[in-house]
Amino acid sequence: MRFILSVAALMLLAACSADQERGGDRKVAVVAEPARLLADEDIVEAVGTARAARSAQIFPEVSGRISAVRFRPGAFVKQGGVLVELDARAERLALKLAEVRVEEARQLLSRYRRIEDTGALSDSQIEAGETALAAAQIERDQAALALSERTIRAPFSGHVSFSDLDPGDRVTPTTLIAQIDQRGRLFVDFNAPEAVFRRLRPGQNVEVVSFSDPDQVIASTIQAVDSTIEQEQRSYRARAAIDNSADRFRPGMSFSVRFADSGQLRPAVPEAAVMWTGEGSSVFAVRDGKAVRVPVTIASRRDGLVLLEAKIAKGTPIIVEGVQKLREGQAVTLVKEPARDAAEVEVAPS
Numbered sequence: 001m002r003f004i005l006s007v008a009a010l011m012l013l014a015a016c017s018a019d020q021e022r023g024g025d026r027k028v029a030v031v032a033e034p035a036r037l038l039a040d041e042d043i044v045e046a047v048g049t050a051r052a053a054r055s056a057q058i059f060p061e062v063s064g065r066i067s068a069v070r071f072r073p074g075a076f077v078k079q080g081g082v083l084v085e086l087d088a089r090a091e092r093l094a095l096k097l098a099e100v101r102v103e104e105a106r107q108l109l110s111r112y113r114r115i116e117d118t119g120a121l122s123d124s125q126i127e128a129g130e131t132a133l134a135a136a137q138i139e140r141d142q143a144a145l146a147l148s149e150r151t152i153r154a155p156f157s158g159h160v161s162f163s164d165l166d167p168g169d170r171v172t173p174t175t176l177i178a179q180i181d182q183r184g185r186l187f188v189d190f191n192a193p194e195a196v197f198r199r200l201r202p203g204q205n206v207e208v209v210s211f212s213d214p215d216q217v218i219a220s221t222i223q224a225v226d227s228t229i230e231q232e233q234r235s236y237r238a239r240a241a242i243d244n245s246a247d248r249f250r251p252g253m254s255f256s257v258r259f260a261d262s263g264q265l266r267p268a269v270p271e272a273a274v275m276w277t278g279e280g281s282s283v284f285a286v287r288d289g290k291a292v293r294v295p296v297t298i299a300s301r302r303d304g305l306v307l308l309e310a311k312i313a314k315g316t317p318i319i320v321e322g323v324q325k326l327r328e329g330q331a332v333t334l335v336k337e338p339a340r341d342a343a344e345v346e347v348a349p350s
Helices: 002-022 089-114 123-148
Strands: 028-034 036-058 064-069 082-086 151-153 158-160 178-193 205-210 213-225 235-243 254-270 275-277 280-287 290-295 297-302 305-309 317-321 332-335
Touching: 028 280, 036 158, 036 235, 036 297, 036 305, 089 123, 178 213, 178 254, 205 235, 254 317, 280 297
Parallel strands: 028 332
Antiparallel strands: 028 317, 036 178, 036 254, 064 082, 082 151, 158 178, 178 235, 205 213, 205 254, 213 235, 254 305, 275 280, 280 290, 280 317, 297 305
16 A cells, blocks of 8 residues: 555656756755654663572571471472471470469469459469469460471461472571572562663563573563662662462573663654765755755664754654655755555554
8 A cells, every 4th residue: 555655756756857848947856744753762781690489598596406397399388388307305394284283373363353452462462373374374385486486387388499408417596407499580680881770760661582582582571670879880770570380480681671762852754755865864854845955874773764963843744755866955845745554653652
């Protein structure tokens, strides 16, 4: 369809030019499009490292001998699931003794209450009984806490790492039991150059590509940016997030992060408008009904358009068809521009 329209426009241009020359009018029929202003884009690429959305290294609260290891390396465990049990025979006995003392203090206070109205006991004796019960309950709670610390549990649901621990090993609070990662969602941390600090903001779309699967481009968004610039590298830390519900990636993997840095607004015209001569590249603008040559430098190309370094205001008519018949100052007649395909309609830059 576009080809047919282009051919029809060229035929119309030729006919109009021939008619005008026969009539003595030296005007040349041309097709022009208004110049647009588009933001020049540079693709910025950085290398980032993935980390789990939640990650923790598990250490025991107390020292002791391992009596059982309840997890398999790499397995998924639920929050509160038992990872390791330490020998807890002494702690169980201590809890039983504390419970017995609580019961004794409760029974003694109960007897005091029964004879409280007889005047056989003073108020201070009643208060001492209440204090003894409270102290016994605290000792029981302390014993229960000591017993619970002999069981090491998962703080949240996730996958556990490898571990070299076996039953019979002795551990201390500095012994790493395992690492647990919640990797259904991964953060990719990378260093962005200082030059894009004001333009790379939370919520901005970026593309993330794993080095292990370079053919798959993952759409992502910026979650956070650091508040300071690293002085030596002149960069700052930024974080993107990717969905990993399929469990295809692992924390620690390397990713390439790419994003478009929208820079200076530049005049944009169709590639067909640019002419090349011994003096360099230029376009013809229409001013006061005449063709005026404007020197240009191509800054970048995008979807059939060229972004130019030139003094061209937005909306200036730029000749795109009929440029071969023009000279500087040539009088022109604008012919209606052929319809453009829907796919070519300009999308305003974000």
